[in-house]
Amino acid sequence: MTALLAAGALLGSGFVAVAVPAATAAPVRAAAPVAPVAYIANSESDNVSVVDTATDAVTATVPVGDVPSGVAVTPDGGRAYVTNRGAGSVSVIDTASNTVTATVPVGDGPFGVAVTPTGGSVYVTNFLSGSVSVIDTATNTVTATVPVGSLPNSATAAPGGDRVYVSSGAAVSVIDTASNTVTATVPVGSGPYAVAFAPAAAASADIDVDVTARPSVGILVPYLTYTLTARDLGPSAVTTATVTATLPPGATATGLSPGCTTTTGTVTCVYGAIATGASASKTFRVPLHLLSLGTVKVIGTRTASSPADPNPANDSASATCTVVSILLATCT
Known part of the structure; x- marks a missing residue:
């Protein structure tokens, strides 16, 4: 005020x-x-x-x-x-x-x-x-x-x-x-x-980024589902935000939520208004194949938002899945 x-x-x-x-x-x-x-x-x-x-x-x-x-x-x-x-x-x-x-x-x-x-x-x-x-x-x-x-x-x-x-x-x-x-x-x-x-203090909204993953294996086309969550910690409401996920080399993304696009090596998701204390999530899939064996790590980073984010410390998060075979994967 x-x-x-x-x-x-x-x-x-x-x-x-x-x-x-x-x-x-x-x-x-x-x-x-x-x-x-x-x-x-x-x-x-x-x-x-x-x-x-x-x-x-x-x-x-x-x-x-x-x-x-x-x-x-x-x-x-x-x-x-x-x-x-x-x-x-x-x-x-x-x-x-x-x-x-x-x-x-x-x-x-x-x-x-x-x-x-x-x-x-x-x-x-x-x-x-x-x-x-x-x-x-x-x-x-x-x-x-x-x-x-x-x-x-x-x-x-x-x-x-x-x-x-x-x-x-x-x-x-x-x-x-x-x-x-x-x-x-x-x-x-x-x-x-x-x-x-x-003058009134400039509006700001601290966005906390979270990335989670879960495997879907034992099916005809196995995949990993990654969820990018933007949580507004305040003090102001978010009007818009962008979170970009970085994929491991060779990985592709499918099944993108509305508002998400993909280019080689990245998935970019744009979020609309988020109330203070609320969160919004978007998902995408990384298909598995024989060359996916090993670690599949996805890093999500806030790349833009309005109003300004005063706290860069929580702008990035990651989730890692370990793929033993197309029939066995664990995610943390």
Whole structure:
């Protein structure tokens, strides 16, 4: 689970520098800056400085409203939203031209600002109105006003985009972004001023590989049956896994389970989803003939899986059969 941190200083100062992402991921409406830049709200100059982070030089100065205090950039890097605390508005800066293309009226004393991860909505804290204005970025209009605690200052969108956390008074208001209503109020210390999320731990799934064998002799076509088992030891569920069996020289494989293929000397089996604590098995046969006498050892190894496997120690196992004749074989 993602951890939430609330602090009283630096993380959410009213004069914010925000780096614009490079224009590589999400589709952009206009040509956003190729190199990352930063937008700095200058509260006493009533403008925004644009800094090229490659050279750390100011490349543009954009006039905005009275007492700009917060700034946030859309995920595609196309626009910067600036709260004008003294004007009760939000200036929308087009990052390709570094000009203000829209001014959105909001509540009294807009201060903090957050853009949802999809870029569809902007949440603005109205410090003197005790509310949060929700701006639709497609139309740059306010579509909802959410009452929160007194003197709201910072707003931070959760990584999943389903909630926005707003610090105010002595509590944090949790806004559900689907309904734009406060679904929880979390009491914290006096004067909360900033909210930040610690990244969730990456998912991982430890796959334990097991190989077993049993002989089927005394029949017209004797064979050894090998079973490849992938067991998910957690902590996350497996979405996909591949186990490859290495056969002894000269051995072939038949009777493969669905999802398994064979090439010279190997059998590769692909597994689908495996729940934590569960296992999945696939089988194949190694036919016996006079040249099979002796030891028939098969080694099974996890060769790929998702999510990542944090423990390679149990990624491989083997089973050995001793063939005395086509009528007698033992497996361990």
